[in-house]
Amino acid sequence: NAGVTQTPKFQVLKTGQSMTLQCAQDMNHNSMYWYRQDPGMGLRLIYYSASEGTTDKGEVPNGYNVSRLNKREFSLRLESAAPSQTSVYFCASSAERSRGEKLFFGSGTQLSVL
Amino acid sequence: SQKIEQNSEALNIQEGKTATLTCNYTNYSPAYLQWYRQDPGRGPVFLLLIRENEKEKRKERLKVTFDTTLKQSLFHITASQPADSATYLCALDGTGGSYIPTFGRGTSLIVHP
Numbered sequence: 001n002a003g004v005t006q007t008p009k010f011q012v013l014k015t016g017q018s019m020t021l022q023c024a025q026d027m028n029h030n031s032m033y034w035y036r037q038d039p040g041m042g043l044r045l046i047y048y049s050a051s052e053g054t055t056d057k058g059e060v061p062n063g064y065n066v067s068r069l070n071k072r073e074f075s076l077r078l079e080s081a082a083p084s085q086t087s088v089y090f091c092a093s094s095a096e097r098s099r100g101e102k103l104f105f106g107s108g109t110q111l112s113v114l
Numbered sequence: 115s116q117k118i119e120q121n122s123e124a125l126n127i128q129e130g131k132t133a134t135l136t137c138n139y140t141n142y143s144p145a146y147l148q149w150y151r152q153d154p155g156r157g158p159v160f161l162l163l164i165r166e167n168e169k170e171k172r173k174e175r176l177k178v179t180f181d182t183t184l185k186q187s188l189f190h191i192t193a194s195q196p197a198d199s200a201t202y203l204c205a206l207d208g209t210g211g212s213y214i215p216t217f218g219r220g221t222s223l224i225v226h227p
Contacts, residue, residue, distance in 0.1 A: 004157070040122070042118075042203070042217050042219035043203070045216075048214060092157070097213055097214065098213055099145055099213045100145070101213065103150075103158075105157030105158050108156070
């Protein structure tokens with residue numbers, strides 16, 4: 001059982017380039033999330049999708065777009081990468097977006113923007 | 115605004131001792147609090163959840179307490195082992211009806227053999 005799968009694991013971009021981070025879950029979960037993790041800042045929510053067909057902004061959405069392609073897949077796009085977007089990105093899923101729901105995380109994508 | 119505080123300094127202990135990690139929060143009254151473990155280069159993994167009306171929760175060598183008066187949760191690992199070395203994150207259920215966990219920065223635990 002793979003759980004939450006993220007690709008790629010590592011990526012180096014130049015300022016201004018674009019890229020899409022892919023995430024897929026095989027647990028039939030309704031809700032999916034994108035977090036970024038920076039040293040000293042902890043995990044911060046970028047965007048989330050409570051259910052297929054819906055997306056909402058989190059704490060730090062600027063510079064990102066998302067697509068909930070289907071129930072399994074939730075992608076994060078950087079249209080014009082900036083050095084401030086250098087971070088580790090985690091995708092997560094949960095059965096529902098309800099109180100106390102535990103999150104299942106992928107292994108992360110380490111992104112460097114030069 | 116809501117604030118979650120975990121000790122940024124690493125906790126170093128000897129194998130066999132009990133490790134105690136602290137999670138404090140302000141300007142919030144969460145109904146749930148969760149603890150996750152994160153190993154280097156990996157995503158967080160869920161460990162335990164405790165509800166506001168529960169004082170204590172146990173799972174094998176793990177124990178979590180939740181004091182809503184002090185606005186604090188303590189996470190204990192008894193008989194610690196080097197394999198317990200990791201970063202431990204606490205998370206509170208989100209504000210404004212989003213119900214999405216908001217995470218603390220985590221505390222690194224290092225268990226020495």
